[in-house]
Amino acid sequence: MKKFVLRQDSSALKPVNYNIDYVELLNTQQLEAVMFEKGAALVIAGAGTGKTRTLVYRVARLVESGVHPGSILLLTFTRRAANQMIERATSILDDRCKQIKGGTFHFYCSQLLHTYASEIGYPNDFTIIDTSDALEVIQYVRTKLGFHKKDKRFPNKNTLLSILSSLKNRNLDLRVAVSELYPQFVNQIDSIEKVFEHYEEYKHQNFVMDFDDLLMKSVQLLKQNEQVRTKVSVANQYVMVDEYQDTNKLQAELTQLLCSVHNNVMVVGDDAQSIYSFRGADHQNIMQFPELFSNPRIIKLEENYRSQPLILEAANSLLQQASFKFDKKLFSKKDTGELPALVRASSENEQSQFVAQAVLQLREQGIALNEIAVLFRNGRDSFDLEIELNRKNVPFVKYGGLKFTEAAHIKDVLAHIRVLVNPKDTLAWNRILMLIDGIGPKTAEDLFVWIQSAQNPYQLDSSEIVSKSYLKQIEALSKLLIYLNDNDLTVSETVEKLIEYYRVFCEKRYDDYPKRMKDLETFVGISSGFPSLPEMLRELALDPITISAVETEEKQHEEPPLVLSTIHSSKGLEWEHVFIIQCLDGIIPSAYSLEDEYQLDEELRLLYVATTRAKQMLYYSYPALAHSQYGDYFTKPSRFIDNLNEQVLEPWLLSHEQQLPEEEKDKYLTE
DNA sequence: GCAGCGAAAATATCT
């Protein structure tokens, strides 16, 4: 037998001359992560230890050493985070970094399935449905099966969807999930299972997928189809996952499948910052990483570069209150600043006034508004402040909270687009047909059955079916859809035509139609940013625009705005000054988490995350009283903050100006 | 089969 010696590629041996001075710019541990070559690595990084920086430099370093940027996959928690990281890498190195693939798991899965879904029996041009659509389907199935009548105690649509979501994201058995989460429904498991079966079938027949499907079907695809798995894994030579503590079992499995060929994976996370268990995230994923990827390099980043030491002290003592301890203590070599403030306001509005005035003072001191953030537990916790900020003309953006695309009138218009993109989408058909007077659930369903069998799904004027009073309106709809389908209009032209058609329905259904029509006008502008209808639907499903984003867009402020954000959406971000408002027991921790120590711990971690966002100064504030949505109210400060002693926090006293200065007085008198 | 009315219930965080 002959021997043939394969020599190592000489280019692999050549040392790379880096233009970037990584040794100078990074500490030892960061450098180790950045220079890490091949195989699996687990980076455990506390808050503010330069986790993002490390990832950014690693991708830049890989690209600089000749790795094709398109073969790097950066999975992050939000689209925003991925874009920011790619931007930073681009500014450190060069434009090659723009080709790096980045986004959320859901986004990546969406792209994957829009290429390969046909391999698992779905068309590639399926539509993604959001939570409210999913709930509607569940409700439809639930009613159709008659379970709503059989037993008053049958779980409602919200409960059903959350059970199903747990099954998928945590990879649980139905029986286990129900007996753990909802023991009261154990004896109805068979019926629940029926609902789930019908739900899955409905989605399959309508060519739609919900958020969980994106993950689950991707796993299924990659598991079943070796060819696709290999191809995909080869295409993603370097896989990186940020915020790994907030991934769930499905995402861990997906990570493994994506790396099946090369095993080049680096995950970064901090178990003390896990705040998404309500979505099935399991911070155990970090501990179990070595089981999934044999022999990973473990790198710990411990020195905090973000916050001044007194903020870290508050953060550390918060974490000590956890029922399940962390052996974690953040330290910093920064100069000591001021003690974090504890501000008690007499009312929610006084709290808003405090924040607004403090923000304005900081601005006067030369701190840019976008270096200041106000954080809160729930989207609605900032409503009062938003009014106050508007009154004082302080520009702001809000992350989290209500979504523009959730509003009924926007969903109505979007439903027409969905029908154009995917004529099998019953849900969307139902929505647009039921707008018409005289058409209810039954007629809509009959019409849909007929639509499916028709040659042209938009040709609705067959008088054998439609012979009632609403014939005229059906014809109008049909004409519109055929026109839009046959003519090659731009996205915003299509939206404009739809709004023209929708106007009458809007005026009839809503008292506040002028405002809604104005929203729709805004929507025309937004839609012009998308290249095609299907792409717009995908983008909006995975990255829905928040209402305030739309509003601030309109204002076109000349100054970078103040940031308002839910704590969940503040993940991974940082600001010089951070205000955490509504620190009341019942809000944070949420009143619904008080019974369960796991949930209570998560609320504590939430406050920990908020606290560690601050670099220079931190303010906790709470009003003496806050009303919940109905009836009850909260008056006690958050137990987490109450447990901190005065060496960690400094109470601030709010006092009102007694007398106005003379010139001010004149101003008030003349007005 | 549809629409409108009154009574009763009601978990937020996000993709």
Place this chain on the structure above:
DNA sequence: TTTTCGCTGC
């Protein structure tokens, strides 16, 4: 306060 369910009249 808002959403959801069930009933009634058309």
